[in-house]
Amino acid sequence: MLDPFGREARKIVKDEFGGITELLMVIPSYVGIDAALERVRWINSGEVPKGILELDDVRDLLTFYALLGALAFSPYGLEMELVKEASLGIYSLKIETAETMEGTSVPLEAVRGDYIPPRDRAILERTHHTELSPEEKKNLRLEYRIHLSKFLELWDGSLKEVYIRKGYAYLTRGQAVELWKRAFERNFDRAVNLLYEVRDELPGYYFRLYEELGKIAREHFKERLEKMGRAEAQPLRFDLFPPCVKMALGGVPAGLRNYAITVLLTSFLSYARICPNPPRRDVRIRDCVQDLSVVEKEIMPIIIEAGNRCSPPLFEDQPHEIKNIWYHLGFGLTDKPTLEDSGNSPWYFPPNCSKIRANAPELCKPDRDCRNIKNPLTYYLRKLYLENRKRKENEQAEGAENEGKGAGMEGEGK
Structure with a gap:
């Protein structure tokens, strides 16, 4: 398989399995956990096993999607970094040796001779530059074209x-x-x-695979694990919140108050602060913290302040709504909870974007980062991941720059 997201791959997933969800349900019957892990275990050696490159199309898709299913339990963490890096290595190597790139997920078409005026081609490909080697001329050859609208979606140069x-x-x-x-x-x-969004419906196979991926990822990234950071409990980053949450924090009018504050803000803030990447949906707050101080001192004040910014102020108008907040946090209908009460009601997970649009459309004002995001918490996880990756790249660039300066000073000393 040249591209697991390409035209042929999509056809196989749809025609032979009925869709991605159906594919994930049958994978555990065909792919052992060790077979799936073979797609990432090679990464430290830097050499993709020949057996991986020679898998038939269906087997290639089954093992690839097995790893994607495991990543449903950690959408933005080291496990995802590992699988993405290994998968890019595998498919890049396949594309390098393929005769054509047509049929990949990028809508490319081969360039015919009459597409480009001869004079333009001669200038662009430097066909008259005799000093260039055949390999250099090959690298300059214009081989593909793509409609400009599709091109601009991907190109950042x-x-x-x-x-x-x-x-x-x-x-x-x-x-x-x-x-x-x-x-x-x-x-x-x-x-x-x-x-x-469907990880709770997936067989236990995928969580076991995710745990094994975590072991390999921690070993592979051990030198930068602390710098990279993981999606674990940490102080809230308000600047990385999605637009709907920022709007709720600023206060909303009467018709939106209960949904914005009690449903969206309460669930989002509590998960984002305490358990941003829960292993399952039925987790309780007492599974994540040893006392209620983080809830009482960090989360509840933010919720109450946001409620007070509403027009009219939510908790002045509806003082009983405090009990409803604790209910949504999983402590039952109370205003004096204890840690032992955790689990008396569900700890509500942030509503999906589709539910927010349906129940409170005024809150849904998507920005460019909302594309392909299905839940506000996923938005936050992705922003945290990108922020950590950017920090890591800057630190690496600074380190390389300092090494260069050191080498220069060393040379001057000589």
């Missing part, structure tokens, strides 16, 4: 780097591969987000 003609961007093989990598990462994130 300068348009000056690309030949554009009659609504199409023309690409070298190298540029097409880079575009495919961006599409792969986008499709990968989208798939994991979708599976996060």
Whole structure:
């Protein structure tokens, strides 16, 4: 399989299995946990096993989606980083050796000779530059084109780097591969987000696979584990909250108060602060904390302040709503909870974006980061993940810069 998100892969998933959900249900019967882990175990050696590269299309999809199913339990953590890195390595190698990239998830088509004026082609491909080797000339050859609207969705470089003609961007093989990598990462994130919503329905096989992935990920990333950070309890990052939560924090009018404060804000803040990546939906607060201080001193004041910003103030107008807040936190209908009360009612999970749009459409004002996101908590997890990755990249760049300066000073000393 050249691309697990490509046209042929989608056809197999739909025609032979009936869809992704159905595919995930049958995978445990066909793929052992060790067989799925073979797709990532090679990563420390840097050499993809020949057996992985030679899997038939169906077996390739089964083992790939087995790992995606496991990532439903940790959509933005080291496990995802590991699987994405290993999968990019596998499919990049397959694409490098393939005759064509047509049929991947990027809508590329081969360039015919009459698409580009001969003079333009001669300039762009430097066909008259005799000093260039055949390999260098091959790398300059424009092999694919893609409609400009699709191209702009993925490209983040300068348009000056690309030949554009009659609504199409023309690409070298190298540029097409880079575009495919961006599409792969986008499709990968989208798939994991979708599976996060159905993880409670998945067989126990996937959680066991996730636990094994965690062991490999911690070993692979052991040098930067602390810097990278994981989606565990930590102080809230208000700047990374989704638009609906920020709106609820600012106070809302009467018709939205109960939903915005009691349903959305209470669930989001409590999970984001205490248990941002719960292993299951029936988790209780007492499974995550040893006392109620974090709830009483950090979460409840924020909820009450947001309620007081409403018009009219929620808790002045409906003082009994405090009991409802504790009920949604899983302590039953009370205003004087103890840790032992945790579990007397469900600890409500943040509502999905579709439910927010249906029940409180005024709260749903999506920004560009809401694309492919199905739940406000997933939005927050993704932003935390990207923030940590950006910090790591900056630290690595600073380290390389300092090493370069040190080497320069050393040279001057000589």
